[in-house]
Amino acid sequence: MAGTTGVHDVGGMSVDAAIDVASGHKKYQLWELQTHCLVTLLSKRGLLTVDELRRGVEGLPAPANEAMSYYERWAASVAVISMERGTIQQRDLDHYLGVSVEEPLARFGKGDFVRVRLENAAVRTRKPHLRTPGYIFGLVGVIERECVGMADNPEGHAFRQELPRQPLYRVTFQQGHVWEGYTGSNLDTIDVEVYQAWLEPATKEQLQTQQQGKDHAHTHTHATAAQHGHGQQHGDPQSVDHGDHTHEGRSVVEQNAIDLEGEDDVERSRLTEALIKVFQDKSIISAEQLRQAVEDLDGRGEKRLGPKLVAKAWTDPAFKAKLLRNAGDAAEELGIQSSNFAPNPKAADPEADQKKQVPNLTGTIFTAVENTDKVHNLIVCTLCSCYPLAVLGMSPAWYKSRSYRSRAVRDPRGVLKDFGTEIAPDVAVRVHDSTADMRYMVLPQRPAGTEGWSEAQLQDLVTRDSMIGVTFAKPAK
Secondary structure (H helix, E strand, C coil), X not given: CCCCCXXXXXXXXXXXXXXXXXXXXXXXXXXXXXXXXXXXXXXXXXXXXXXXXXXXXXXCCHHHXXXXXXXXXXXXXXXXXXXXXXXXXXXXXXXXXXXXXXXXCCCCCCCCEEEECCCXXXXXCCCCCCCCCHXXXXXXXXECCCCCEEECCHHHHCCCCCCCCEEEEEEEEEHHHHCCCXXXXXXXXXXXXXXXXXXXXXXXXXXXXXXXXXXXXXXXXXXXXXXXXCCCCCCCCCCXXXXXXXXXXXXXXXXXXXXXXXXXXXXXXXXXXXXXXXXXHCCXXXXXXXXXXXXXXXXXXXXXXXXXXXXXXXXXXXXXXXXXXXHHHXXXXXXXXXXXXXXXXXXXXXXXXXXXXXXXXXCCEEEXXXXXXXXXXXEECCCCCXXXXXXXXXXXXXXXXXXXXXXXXXXXXXXHHHCCCCCCCCCEEEEEECCCCEEEEEECCCCCCCCCCCHHHHHCCCCHHHHHCCCCCCCCC
């Protein structure tokens, strides 16, 4: 089994799903572009770094990480880091998310049937501090006595947030309902203290069905809960049926999230919309700044800057040599900004740089790799989805998928076959994993029969996928 540093680190994991090539044609929704631009604008103001964004995504609870789409994770990370920095407050977001700040009334009484909500019932932006034990998630129980009182909410206190106090109850569960294979008496029970926010109404019939095992919402023990969705980071468990809900295998859940890229989902855009309003209220990002950023981002792919570089390299040997030696300088020669984000606000001291043998890096490093008769290059990012956006525009949905990111490093020839690309055995396949600050572009081989063609004609043969390395350039017609 491949090593892993977290739920985001999928390189080499055993995923046999084919690449959804058609997803490369999906269009991004406005809220997804806005989320991307929020990151860019906050970065330019020194209020967010790329590594903070990554840490926020990696720190998401496993259920949330698996259920969220790509840009939902970004929005959640922006929210977490912005609150950590003190840029915004939780109450600012709650206002626009419609979260009530009023203390709830006690809604349950002695003898009421209740069900404990699932851990992922409310998607969270960070690992929570929970005082509801996992072994009762999804189970139906009975309120043992009247509300014991209004208690401070520990989920808020753990992060120094003032959340409304919650009614606290004692809930009785049958031991045989909690533990699979329990060998004690069917009269045995366990009482657990549960906050009202974690309870929802249930019925006697649901309790009876649970007892019969037909609607058992929790057939696994606490010890094995991590094996199917509660923090699992290794392997790829199969779907687990809990009667009234199903835990999908991790690959299925994440692929479903990738499938939602470009889908207009009101619920998925709520956090981004709330963040926008908060940043505007605080005069951090204006509506016009965001509009301009979205317009620029949305139009990058249409500028076809990558094909311009490739066609120039095909026709100008000196430029090709420069592109392969220092792609950033070659791009600048054609007026192309190749770094994905602005230089660090804390610019390095030029005099100090001259004393060093290597330069201080202030942005992403654009790098070109050449396909030849002996080598075929393939680009991937196994840790997230690093991509030369400044040159190629927005990445295709499949590039961010778990299947592509895991298989490209382990089975690159198989991945290429998914795109209809066959590489001869005597040609080496060289995979480039963009795990840090380098952003790669493949310089595809020039198609035969294009001698004497103009750069404009050659540009039409260069596709985005050929510059990622999953296909060849188009053949001459």
